[in-house]
Amino acid sequence: MRRASESADGRRRSTIREVASLAGVSVATVSRILAGTYPASPGTRARVMRAVQELDYVANAHARVLAGNNVSKSVAIVLNSVISPHYAHVAQGVEAQATAEGRLCLIGTTGGDPKRELAIVRHMREQNAEAVILVGNVVADDKYQERMGQYAQALASVGSRLVLCGRRPLGPDVPAVVVEYDNAGGAFAATSHLLSAGHERILCLGRRPGYTTAEGRLDGYRKALAAYNVPHEPGLEAEGMMEWDEGYRMMKERLSTGPQDFTAVFAINDLIAGGAHRALAEHGLRVPDDVSMVGFDDLPPSRDIGLTTVHLPHEEIGRTAVRLALEHAAHGGAPPHVVLGTHLVIRDSVRPRRR
Amino acid sequence: MRRASESADGRRRSTIREVASLAGVSVATVSRILAGTYPASPGTRARVMRAVQELDYVANAHARVLAGNNVSKSVAIVLNSVISPHYAHVAQGVEAQATAEGRLCLIGTTGGDPKRELAIVRHMREQNAEAVILVGNVVADDKYQERMGQYAQALASVGSRLVLCGRRPLGPDVPAVVVEYDNAGGAFAATSHLLSAGHERILCLGRRPGYTTAEGRLDGYRKALAAYNVPHEPGLEAEGMMEWDEGYRMMKERLSTGPQDFTAVFAINDLIAGGAHRALAEHGLRVPDDVSMVGFDDLPPSRDIGLTTVHLPHEEIGRTAVRLALEHAAHGGAPPHVVLGTHLVIRDSVRPRRR
DNA sequence: GGACGAGGTGGAAACGCTTTCACAATTTCG
């Protein structure tokens, strides 16, 4: 009654039925042998294997999912973009762990748009992914709070386990595995490093209210100042997004609108540090000779400029997300919540302050 | 006879049957209304929609694929790693275009290992992906040629359309969409830029026989030398992989084993340029004051150091791959083969040679 | 020497959907 099943390019895919009849056994036997779930006589096994080889048989994953208990052996990762290095590393970790655990990795990017995120999560839901890993905050637009209710509910009904990486919680009624990292602690260490080198006027680049990551790091910066009894000066906090261009812009503005009233810079992430570094160079200012600088993330390109920065275990974040989600799926219980540590990587971008 | 279908976390997923009975229509009607393929009376449509809302119904993608013509509405991307910026950008392009065309994006990384690549491609094949996009060469180990036969055949029988991005062809019997970019032309422009600034002793970093990308760029470098009548000196070509650490290593070795016998550097990609840049800095050499440098790729971090480099349309490569694959799937014919252009981005890493 | 397990195997239901076919209820037309 129906056209023969064909794959995308018209090549016919052989089915388990064909394998069975070629091997002279029932489909049930083929299925069992391939799954390795039941004993089978060596002779039968050999015949089946030969037939599989002959027909170049590969099981149809969709049929398998449908017939089985609807376990799709896949995890989904949803993030802002893959080109942002931090996200790329996390994605790499997710993919690696997923593959290691025999899962397929689905990926979707949102560009930070809540609507797109929602659409993608819905799409993932159709796929029955075992876990949906949400990485990084979405841009909080004006309708965010309003949308939040519908949003959280939609996410809650994903039916998959939800994992939040470095991201604001969705609400008390939305259970989720959480993988955090110590933003405040790292920023405290970074700022302290500058302070202990004698710097007191430390420009902080990347304030961003409403973004957990930025907020946590700003918090660590302020705490370090307090710990060293250095007065906190709001004018030394520049607002901007966590991107290269923004770092460049913030530093440019700073340098063009007045005298250089700082001796060191704490960039809330390495991207900002990179942009600021470039802006300084264009003004003939050298790091660390003229200005000391510390970043946050420890991304590979930061080595180009010898940036002292806070190391974040990016890939481990991704791996942990998958591992915890799958464990939680297997054992149940309360969704786990971990916070990963950070440490300062000292390179060559800080000099003691000249007096 | 079977347990009720449950999703991963035990939440029950409603089925089309439940929607149908709640709306008081047949499943066929629900299916048609949701697909929008047939007319339906406004009343029925409204009732169905209400039921869908009520039950929070989302179709099961696996069942849909199985029942439909086995079209899975998904494309797969297989690459070395996501953390390498070039690959990340390509992946971003693939994901963006896939989403734009209503497809889901599957992703897998190989670490450059042919065996893992094969395993992943097999996995993708089970999924019935509409296209499998292979990005970048796999490491050519000693058994490569031998394995190539089996390998090409396995890929050929993927049943999905195959797309090769910046990658050596698999063989005449393996039809594939090919998306290339002009490595030789870009390298020619980059080297010419250096030559026209008066540089003659130009160190080329990243020779790598057997790798199409590296070979193409080396070729462009040599051609430019020839065009300017500058004698080609094999000693000025350093061998290494296209990675940061390798760039660092190559430059370190160069500087520590003899006098600095070059005035400019052509790095086969920006990663190498970054590493070399750092090594130069550690030896007190500045770019461009002491050494001129040109890279290849135009990755974002290259802006940190103001690198003049060859721009590659990374994301467009990915988007083109998806677009062509899908078009080819729809219209058939010979698989398309495109080569994308490049252009030089002039920043601040080249100075005319002092005499 | 018959009952009983255990090891293999096959038949068939079920998974959740799409689509073909058939058919009833309209509308349109000569």
Place this chain on the structure above:
DNA sequence: CGAAATTGTGAAAGCGTTTCCACCTCGTCC
């Protein structure tokens, strides 16, 4: 005004698997 075309709907087959149940064939035990 009756026949033909159109429209909306339902029943059921089928997609390619897995798995439950039943069955058969042995070897083993009392």
